[in-house]
Amino acid sequence: MNPKLAIANKITHTKLVLGTMLLLLLILGILSLTLGAFHIPLSKVGQVFMGDWGVGENLNPQEKNVLLQIRLPRLLLAMLVGGALGIAGAALQGLFRNPLVEPGLIGVSSGSALFAVIFIVFGSSFTFLSALGKFGLVAFAFIGGLLNTFLVYRLSSQAGKTDISLLILAGVALNALAGALIGLSIFYADDAALRNFTFWSLGDVGGANWEKVWLMLGISFLPIGLIIGQYRALNALAIGESEAYHMGVDVQRTKLFILIGSALIVGTAVALTGTIGFVGLVVPHLLRILYGADHGLVIPGSFFAGAILLTLADLLARTMVAPAEMPIGIITAILGAPFFIYLLINVKQIRA
Amino acid sequence: MLEAKDIQYFILGRPVVNKVSLKLKAGQLTAIVGPNGAGKSSLLKLLAGDYKAGAGAINYNGKCIQNYRPKDLAKIRAVMPQHSQLTFPFKVKEVVELGLLSLGLAHGEQLVMEVMKETQTWAFRDRLYGALSGGEKQRVQLARVLVQVWAGTDQTKFLLLDEPTSSMDIAHQHQVLHIASQLKRKNIAVLAVLHDLNMAAAYADQVILLKEGRIYQQGSVDEVMASQHLEHVFEHPIMVRNGYDGMPHFIQSLPVYQQNRTYKIA
Numbered sequence: 268m269n270p271k272l273a274i275a276n277k278i279t280h281t282k283l284v285l286g287t288m289l290l291l292l293l294i295l296g297i298l299s300l301t302l303g304a305f306h307i308p309l310s311k312v313g314q315v316f317m318g319d320w321g322v323g324e325n326l327n328p329q330e331k332n333v334l335l336q337i338r339l340p341r342l343l344l345a346m347l348v349g350g351a352l353g354i355a356g357a358a359l360q361g362l363f364r365n366p367l368v369e370p371g372l373i374g375v376s377s378g379s380a381l382f383a384v385i386f387i388v389f390g391s392s393f394t395f396l397s398a399l400g401k402f403g404l405v406a407f408a409f410i411g412g413l414l415n416t417f418l419v420y421r422l423s424s425q426a427g428k429t430d431i432s433l434l435i436l437a438g439v440a441l442n443a444l445a446g447a448l449i450g451l452s453i454f455y456a457d458d459a460a461l462r463n464f465t466f467w468s469l470g471d472v473g474g475a476n477w478e479k480v481w482l483m484l485g486i487s488f489l490p491i492g493l494i495i496g497q498y499r500a501l502n503a504l505a506i507g508e509s510e511a512y513h514m515g516v517d518v519q520r521t522k523l524f525i526l527i528g529s530a531l532i533v534g535t536a537v538a539l540t541g542t543i544g545f546v547g548l549v550v551p552h553l554l555r556i557l558y559g560a561d562h563g564l565v566i567p568g569s570f571f572a573g574a575i576l577l578t579l580a581d582l583l584a585r586t587m588v589a590p591a592e593m594p595i596g597i598i599t600a601i602l603g604a605p606f607f608i609y610l611l612i613n614v615k616q617i618r619a
Numbered sequence: 620m621l622e623a624k625d626i627q628y629f630i631l632g633r634p635v636v637n638k639v640s641l642k643l644k645a646g647q648l649t650a651i652v653g654p655n656g657a658g659k660s661s662l663l664k665l666l667a668g669d670y671k672a673g674a675g676a677i678n679y680n681g682k683c684i685q686n687y688r689p690k691d692l693a694k695i696r697a698v699m700p701q702h703s704q705l706t707f708p709f710k711v712k713e714v715v716e717l718g719l720l721s722l723g724l725a726h727g728e729q730l731v732m733e734v735m736k737e738t739q740t741w742a743f744r745d746r747l748y749g750a751l752s753g754g755e756k757q758r759v760q761l762a763r764v765l766v767q768v769w770a771g772t773d774q775t776k777f778l779l780l781d782e783p784t785s786s787m788d789i790a791h792q793h794q795v796l797h798i799a800s801q802l803k804r805k806n807i808a809v810l811a812v813l814h815d816l817n818m819a820a821a822y823a824d825q826v827i828l829l830k831e832g833r834i835y836q837q838g839s840v841d842e843v844m845a846s847q848h849l850e851h852v853f854e855h856p857i858m859v860r861n862g863y864d865g866m867p868h869f870i871q872s873l874p875v876y877q878q879n880r881t882y883k884i885a
Contacts, residue, residue: 364706503717505707509669510700514767515693515721560707 281564288571292346295575299342299582304590305333341475345581345595346574347483348472348536349546351491353573355529356547357554357566358494361501362525363420365434366555367610369548370533373434374415374441376544379530379537381445381452382411387463388456401482401538409534415441416526472540472581472595479539486535490528491570497521498562505560543596545603546573552610576602620644621666621696621777621808626675628658628665635661637832638675643808645775648800650819651812653829654853659812660701662829663781666810667698680774693721696777697767701785703760705748711759712744718766731762734769737798738762739791753786761795768807778802780811784818796822816857820844821867828852844868 300312307330315334352370359375360368370376386407390399399406422437456464466474500521503511512518536543550572554565580598587593621643628636636658643649651659664670666677668684677684679695697718705714715735719727735741738758743751748759761783768776780799784792792815799809800822813819819826819840826843828836830852836843841861849857849870860869 361707366706499720502709502713503720505705505709506703506714506717507700509664509667510698510703512669512689513667513693513696513698513700513764514717515690517689555708559713560709561713 281561284558284564285567285571288568288575292571292575292578295578295582296342296346299578300334300338302582303338303585305330307334307338336476340477340480341472341581342578343480344475344483344540345472345577347480347487348540348543349577349580350570350574351483351487351532351536352543352546353550353569353571353576354491354494354566355533356573357551357562357569358497358501358525359416359529359547360551361504361562361566362522363423363434364505364507366552367435367548367607369545370412370529371542371544372548372607373419373438374445375412375419375530375533376537376542377442377445378411378413378415378418379408379534380411380542381448382407382414382534383467383538384449384452384464385411387467388452388460391460401478405482405486405535405538408538409531412534412537413527413530415445416530420526467541472577473592474540483535483539487532490531493524494528495566495570497524498566501525501562501566505562541596543577543599545599545607546576548610549603549606550576552606620678620680620775621810622678623666624676624678626662626665626672626677628661628670629673630661635832636665636672639829639832639834640675641827641834641837643777643810645806645808646803647824648796648803648809648811648822649825649827650823651810651827651829652814652816652819653835656831657829657852658832659829660781661832663698663779663810663812667696667779668692679777690721693767695768695774696779697764698779699760699764699781699783701781703756709748710744711740711746711748711751714748714759715740715744715762715766718763721767722770730766730769734762734765738765739794754788754791757783757786758791758795761798765798765802768802769805771805774806776805776807778807778809780809782812782814785814792818816844816849816870817867820862820870840868844870 297309297312301307301309311330312334315331355375356369359370359373360366383404386404390403390407418441419434419437422440423434425433453461453464500511500516500518503514503516504518504521508518511521547569551565551569554568554572558564558568577595577599580595580602584593584595584598623639623641625638625640626636627634627638639658639662641649651662653659661670665672668677668687668689671685679687679692684692712731712735715731716727718734719731732741735744738761740755740758740762743755748756751759761780764778764780768778778799783799784795787795796811796818799811802809803824811823813823823840826836826838826840827834828843828848835852836848844859846857846859849859853872856873858871858873860871862868
């Protein structure tokens with residue numbers, strides 16, 4: 268084969284895969300806008316966005332409201348959070364050189380959750396904190412996530428390589444600690460804080476509004492870009508930290524970018540939607556099985572695939588038991604936990 | 620030129636590399652030999668920039684190693700590790716292409732193909748790295764680091780190999796060292812940690828004999844690969860027959876039961 272053609276082919280292949288995922292995401296999004304406890308026909312969804320082509324059907328304000336104030340922000344939040352969790356999972360797996368890493372499993376999410384709870388419970392006691400509002404919640408969740416990421420890294424790595432079993436154990440330990448401290452915080456919570464906490468902990472993407480969408484988009488935009496920009500460094504890191512350094516990668520900088528970026532987007536996601544597990548574990552894996560390990564595809568692909576997965580999960584959550592709703596975390600866990608078991612069984616092959 | 624002057628490296632207060640000075644010049648293959656624990660790998664890691672020397676200085680082309688950014692250092696020196704495991708299912712060719720990282724991508728494909736053919740890895744370019752045998756993996760890693768230094772430039776480049784032949788069969792060992800010695804024509808200096816004394820004798824221009832972190836002998840094969848030096852360093856009877864008619868030195872260690880009969884440990 269002509270060598271130049273081969274490179275071109277590879278780039279086209281990546282674009283093709285990513286394009287297909289984007290298309291799938293759009294179709295799923297439109298589908299998700301029409302379906303639900305309150306059915307809105309496709310033609311009317313089109314009308315809201317494209318304007319009236321004289322179809323003749325009258326759009327009533329209730330439909331417009333459901334669509335623009337409830338369903339659309341919810342859809343966008345699901346996409347953004349799913350994408351964020353997917354890309355954070357992929358980047359952390361690459362950084363830890365370990366396919367079993369997931370923000371939830373290794374305790375990043377629970378660290379975020381703990382700090383979010385601390386903010387909810389104790390924030391109202393300090394006026395300067397409560398004045399921060401949602402930003403304060405996000406900032407606390409970010410600090411908690413970052414703290415746990417560093418702790419897990421310290422606890423589980425020896426000579427620049429993380430040990431799979433140590434990593435999982437470190438996650439178990441940190442999850443247990445965070446759980447205990449969350450319990451302790453709740454013990455001291457007053458009624459108002461308790462109610463806030465309950466809403467937050469149940470809070471899946473159901474509580475979406477435009478403010479949350481803009482917050483998620485605003486905060487995660489830059490870190491996601493930074494992480495995607497590290498794909499070559501992550502490819503090199505797959506061979507090893509010193510090898511990556513030999514190839515010219517500034518390993519410390521890459522680590523910093525990915526740890527802080529992941530903590531930021533996972534923290535924001537947790538602050539806005541509660542902990543949603545397993546997306547970051549399942550998504551990068553499926554992509555590697557389907558398209559190989561090149562992070563040039565796996566990292567941006569994990570964003571799209573995570574968005575697709577969470578949109579799908581949210582659609583199921585809204586429609587399965589309509590008019591009631593199932594928390595989305597239950598759905599991702601039901602899908603993800605068996606997948607995790609499957610990964611554990613196959614861990615020897617993964618290590619190759 | 621790569622120049623190390625009086626470098627030291629300590630682990631728990633013990634000098635693992637002790638006042639080592641050496642020069643690597645373009646067009647030379649230097650072999651580091653010595654018993655286990657002599658500090659061979661540590662010396663290589665110091666030169667590669669993985670470890671920071673506790674004392675002394677390392678200069679690449681006249682510039683101190685600490686003044687290089689990782690990216691600039693990678694443009695002039697490549698390092699082949701002893702073992703490499705991959706966590707993710709990369710294809711062989713993708714692994715080799717990682718060598719392009721420091722170069723930018725122009726004409727990468729041609730370069731990768733050339734190097735992979737040279738290292739006889741082109742035939743299994745689309746297989747998964749994890750499914751290869753130990754020797755095949757080493758050749759793939761060699762191809763990866765060769766890509767990094769293959770293209771000619773004005774600057775002298777350096778290739779550091781840590782036991783590059785350890786899990787290869789005889790033919791591939793020779794093939795690898797042959798490639799390494801061919802690189803000498805490319806304005807590249809090669810340094811290899813070698814276990815096999817015969818391989819070192821057959822291919823090296825300069826031999827560094829290490830013992831307990833210090834250089835015991837340094838020089839040409841004729842000077843260093845002498846029975847009395849090797850026996851002292853390895854503490855084992857070793858017989859050396861000098862090469863003639865283009866044949867390399869022939870180095871034979873003797874079985875333990877022979878020791879008292881003909882040879883004494885120096």
